[in-house]
Amino acid sequence: MTDRNLLIVKLVSLALVAVALVIAGIQFHDHRNYQEEVVKGPGVTQVKKLSDYFEPLKGSINDCNIYIIDSGVPGGTAFLIGSSHPEEPAGNLTAQLFVENAKLAKGRLIVAIRANQSASRVSRPGDAYPLYYTIETPWGEKKFRMGDRWSSPLDSWPDPEVYVNYPSGQLLAYMDVRNFNRTWPGRANGMITEQTNYAFMNVIKEEGVDIFIDLHEAELEYPVISTIVAHQKGADIAGMASMLLTSTEFRIGMEYSPKSLHGLSHREVGDHSDAVSILLEAPEPFLDRVRGITDEKLLLTGQDEFVVMAGKYGLLYEKIDEKGWPIDVRVGRHCSTVLMIFELWGDFNPGKEVVIQQVPRYDEVVQNGTGYYFRDPSKAKTEDIYYE
Amino acid sequence: MRKVVFSAVLVLLCSVVLASGLLMPVVKAPMIVTTLGQSPGALMFRLVCVRSKIACVQEDLLTATQLKELAQAPDGPKTLVITTGTSLKGMGAAGIDINLEVERIENLIKQAKELGMTVIGAHIEGMARRVDATDEKSITTVIPKSDLILVIASSDEDGYFTKFSETSGIPLLKVNESLDIGPALLELINAN
Numbered sequence: 001m002t003d004r005n006l007l008i009v010k011l012v013s014l015a016l017v018a019v020a021l022v023i024a025g026i027q028f029h030d031h032r033n034y035q036e037e038v039v040k041g042p043g044v045t046q047v048k049k050l051s052d053y054f055e056p057l058k059g060s061i062n063d064c065n066i067y068i069i070d071s072g073v074p075g076g077t078a079f080l081i082g083s084s085h086p087e088e089p090a091g092n093l094t095a096q097l098f099v100e101n102a103k104l105a106k107g108r109l110i111v112a113i114r115a116n117q118s119a120s121r122v123s124r125p126g127d128a129y130p131l132y133y134t135i136e137t138p139w140g141e142k143k144f145r146m147g148d149r150w151s152s153p154l155d156s157w158p159d160p161e162v163y164v165n166y167p168s169g170q171l172l173a174y175m176d177v178r179n180f181n182r183t184w185p186g187r188a189n190g191m192i193t194e195q196t197n198y199a200f201m202n203v204i205k206e207e208g209v210d211i212f213i214d215l216h217e218a219e220l221e222y223p224v225i226s227t228i229v230a231h232q233k234g235a236d237i238a239g240m241a242s243m244l245l246t247s248t249e250f251r252i253g254m255e256y257s258p259k260s261l262h263g264l265s266h267r268e269v270g271d272h273s274d275a276v277s278i279l280l281e282a283p284e285p286f287l288d289r290v291r292g293i294t295d296e297k298l299l300l301t302g303q304d305e306f307v308v309m310a311g312k313y314g315l316l317y318e319k320i321d322e323k324g325w326p327i328d329v330r331v332g333r334h335c336s337t338v339l340m341i342f343e344l345w346g347d348f349n350p351g352k353e354v355v356i357q358q359v360p361r362y363d364e365v366v367q368n369g370t371g372y373y374f375r376d377p378s379k380a381k382t383e384d385i386y387y388e
Numbered sequence: 389m390r391k392v393v394f395s396a397v398l399v400l401l402c403s404v405v406l407a408s409g410l411l412m413p414v415v416k417a418p419m420i421v422t423t424l425g426q427s428p429g430a431l432m433f434r435l436v437c438v439r440s441k442i443a444c445v446q447e448d449l450l451t452a453t454q455l456k457e458l459a460q461a462p463d464g465p466k467t468l469v470i471t472t473g474t475s476l477k478g479m480g481a482a483g484i485d486i487n488l489e490v491e492r493i494e495n496l497i498k499q500a501k502e503l504g505m506t507v508i509g510a511h512i513e514g515m516a517r518r519v520d521a522t523d524e525k526s527i528t529t530v531i532p533k534s535d536l537i538l539v540i541a542s543s544d545e546d547g548y549f550t551k552f553s554e555t556s557g558i559p560l561l562k563v564n565e566s567l568d569i570g571p572a573l574l575e576l577i578n579a580n
Contacts, residue, residue, distance in 0.1 A: 236435060251542070
């Protein structure tokens with residue numbers, strides 16, 4: 001090849017790379033800046049910002065909304081968060097369903113839909129994650145950002161060689177300094193994810209939260225699946241919820257929070273506040289390493305022939321067949337489990353009840369679909385629309 | 389909530405299945421429950437006892453020495469219940485491993501037999517606690533040395549416990565759900 005032809009090849013290659021960079025850059029920019037609409041439900045009495053509890057977060061990407069649903073009747077205070085890990089969409093969908101529907105007859109409910117905004121504004125291209133997913137509603141499609149497990153490096157960089165959880169001193173993998181469920185109870189002068197946990201701990205303390213629930217999903221290859229993980233303070237409630245739900249709605253197990261495993265909400269929230277802390281796991285085949293094509297369909301249907309095959313070889317900790325684990329099943333499980341835990345909380349703690357109404361249980365969500373419970377922003381007053 | 393509890397009670401009253409024709413051992417309260425593998429099975433057993441007003445103490449790390457002291461007290465336990473199936477989170481939380489658990493439980497069963505207590509080996513958390521070698525170790529340590537095997541239907545999906553009962557001659561008490569355990573035990577206690 002002559003020098004002239006080699007130069008042409010180089011220039012064309014450079015141009016192609018530049019085009020790809022621009023196209024990808026626009027997609028990443030749009031994804032990072034896409035705003036999800038939330039219509040304030042009839043029960044929401046106040047919407048605050050996370051920075052109201054920790055000033056340094058003001059204006060930062062992780063300054064999420066804190067929705068407060070107050071019955072005005074004395075009782076307990078519950079706190080529900082979704083999107084600790086934004087690659088687990090049943091969490092934020094359930095939290096949003098509560099915000100748009102829940103009314104309280106007693107006590108208060110506080111909800112954060114996108115607890116780690118930064119992680120919800122970055123995807124995982126190396127694992128072929130889709131950028132968005134859509135949920136069918138009676139009034140059209142509702143679009144959501146698909147996120148990652150870790151906060152975006154754009155917001156938290158560089159990672160340390162080894163992440164040292166504060167204050168336990170436990171050593172964790174380097175990238176877990178960006179993992180919202182490894183950085184509890186947080187640190188005021190830490191990286192942004194640690195600061196976010198610190199702010200959430202302030203919410204828990206300042207609002208006098210009695211019971212805290214963190215919504216997650218897990219791969220079927222992971223032993224801690226379809227389960228309620230409970231701090232020892234909440235073990236009786238979780239154990240009874242597991243038995244009642246298994247008897248009446250669907251099988252769900254229970255696990256103790258290990259006392260020596262630090263950084264997770266079910267451990268640290270209970271250890272560092274008066275609140276009982278509980279974490280819920282629903283099955284999400286999308287996260288399994290043996291999965292096939294990684295796309296929006298898999299995310300929402302939970303159907304994958306390779307995961308089914310893994311199950312036939314006894315490699316999974318949860319059952320799966322060709323029906324998969326659809327998003328409505330996963331959201332329905334979270335709804336019923338949260339409601340059951342709050343009901344039991346009231347039974348175990350008279351005078352501290354949190355009585356929630358107008359939130360569907362498992363059967364209703366599966367029958368009607370998750371989207372049925374989302375309100376149409378085009379028919380809402382402007383002041384009732386919030387953005388995540 | 390009341391509706392759920394009522395439905396659950398109704399279901400459990402209709403669903404108790406005594407799958408074995410073998411003679412049931414004497415089961416007396418108070419009971420003491422522990423776990424081989426630190427899963428929440430023992431916690432669940434205590435909760436169902438509370439619902440059925442059966443005196444029961446939960447000691448997840450009960451030792452043979454403790455059992456002897458407790459059994460010699462005036463209101464000491466008369467029945468030892470050991471739930472099987474393991475939890476890595478649970479054992480991690482307690483800072484122990486399966487080998488230490490097996491050693492503790494073997495000593496405990498030996499002590500219980502010396503004290504003349506009835507030993508119930510239970511598996512009440514379904515197939516989710518029958519997935520690996522530690523679960524198997526937990527089951528095979530306890531069940532063959534029990535006076536009564538207590539399981540829920542979903543723990544016996546493959547008929548493992550039914551077959552074991554038939555071949556070993558150890559009676560089996562099989563109920564549909566964990567919430568059915570309390571009434572089934574009450575029947576046994578009242579039959580004494």
